[in-house]
Amino acid sequence: MSTQDERYAFIAEWYDPNAALIRRYQFLYYPKDNTIEMYYVYLPLSLFGLVYKLLKIITLGMIKPDSMKKMGEILDLIFKNGFLITKMKKVSLSRNEALEFYQEHQSKMFFNTLIQYITSGPVMAFELMGENAVEKWRNLLGPTDSAEARSEAPYSIRARFGTDKTQNACHGSDSAASAARELEFFFPAGSAGRRNTAVFSDCTCGVIKPHAVLSGVAGQIINKILDTGFEISAIAMFHMERANAEEFYEVYKGVVQEYSSMVDELTSGPCIALEIRAQNAHHQFREMCGPADPEIARHLRPRTLRAMYGRDKVQNAIHCTDLPEDALLEVEYFFKILDR
Numbered sequence: 001m002s003t004q005d006e007r008y009a010f011i012a013e014w015y016d017p018n019a020a021l022i023r024r025y026q027f028l029y030y031p032k033d034n035t036i037e038m039y040y041v042y043l044p045l046s047l048f049g050l051v052y053k054l055l056k057i058i059t060l061g062m063i064k065p066d067s068m069k070k071m072g073e074i075l076d077l078i079f080k081n082g083f084l085i086t087k088m089k090k091v092s093l094s095r096n097e098a099l100e101f102y103q104e105h106q107s108k109m110f111f112n113t114l115i116q117y118i119t120s121g122p123v124m125a126f127e128l129m130g131e132n133a134v135e136k137w138r139n140l141l142g143p144t145d146s147a148e149a150r151s152e153a154p155y156s157i158r159a160r161f162g163t164d165k166t167q168n169a170c171h172g173s174d175s176a177a178s179a180a181r182e183l184e185f186f187f188p189a190g191s192a193g194r195r196n197t198a199v200f201s202d203c204t205c206g207v208i209k210p211h212a213v214l215s216g217v218a219g220q221i222i223n224k225i226l227d228t229g230f231e232i233s234a235i236a237m238f239h240m241e242r243a244n245a246e247e248f249y250e251v252y253k254g255v256v257q258e259y260s261s262m263v264d265e266l267t268s269g270p271c272i273a274l275e276i277r278a279q280n281a282h283h284q285f286r287e288m289c290g291p292a293d294p295e296i297a298r299h300l301r302p303r304t305l306r307a308m309y310g311r312d313k314v315q316n317a318i319h320c321t322d323l324p325e326d327a328l329l330e331v332e333y334f335f336k337i338l339d340r
């Protein structure tokens, strides 16, 4: 081949969060005129499913009722162990939903106890992505029995947060096939899935921004919010469309210079929306977030979330509702309108 005909071919993969699949592209680079060509490599959905299964790169994780108060620490461990969380939602399972989810255990002696336990309070389901995710997540969980976990795998999640054989902190799919079924149970393709747990009263809205989620500090932020005594009554991950982000930030349009950059940031990756409850939630939570500019926050209020996790006025770690009268509207925007 002459240098005139020379070309370099690359396969690039991009995880499309809206479609929840990996899109594959072929790039061709032609040195003779410095041009590129790009082709979308089409694989039917079923084949993508197969690829997922073969590579075992996604799995379902769930924080069980006994460990929901440790949600922040558990999420932090997940990020530190190199997983990507691509979907997440706090839900309350009804008895029928629990029976369906744990159908494979219906003949077991412990079945009734298990159903009672898993419906005793809200749980948090999440999709985890990473190399060999099914096995890696099960290893991080440790043995089923928390006591055994403490002696055999002392750094595992069940050793650290579990109580006994039933109350063992977290669940993980046991195979790629179970992962596919369980992910479909919580996050069915083409619909919002299980109902979120928002209560829409005495609340305010918090949104952990994409830069903070992508840099792996969302667990620490959630931990601090819980430690301060706020209730996180609803939580879900969103991948915002531009039109939605513009609508959400509508009140800042023409008022705040950074409006367009704020929209860019909110659409740059996954964000985590929270319904925060407390007495005087709006005021208290704003106090905890601190001044909008992290530089100012670091000088004046160094223990606030923006001082600790913010980078600049746009990437300031967390959004909190400005005006008390907008608090419920913002919570409704995420948990009634976007998560229908």
Ligand SMILES: Nc1ncnc2c1ncn2[C@@H]1O[C@H](COP(=O)(O)OP(=O)(O)OP(=O)(O)O)[C@@H](O)[C@H]1O
Residues within 6 Å of the ligand: 105, 110, 113, 114, 143, 144, 165, 166, 167, 168, 170, 171, 172, 173, 174
């Ligand atoms: N012997 C038991 N006594 C009481 N509860 C049990 C017992 N064995 C299992 N369980 C409960 O049932 C769940 C499902 O049991 P399974 O055998 O699938 O364990 P696992 O695969 O380690 O856990 P999980 O499916 O939740 O990830 C356990 O996580 C635990 O909550």
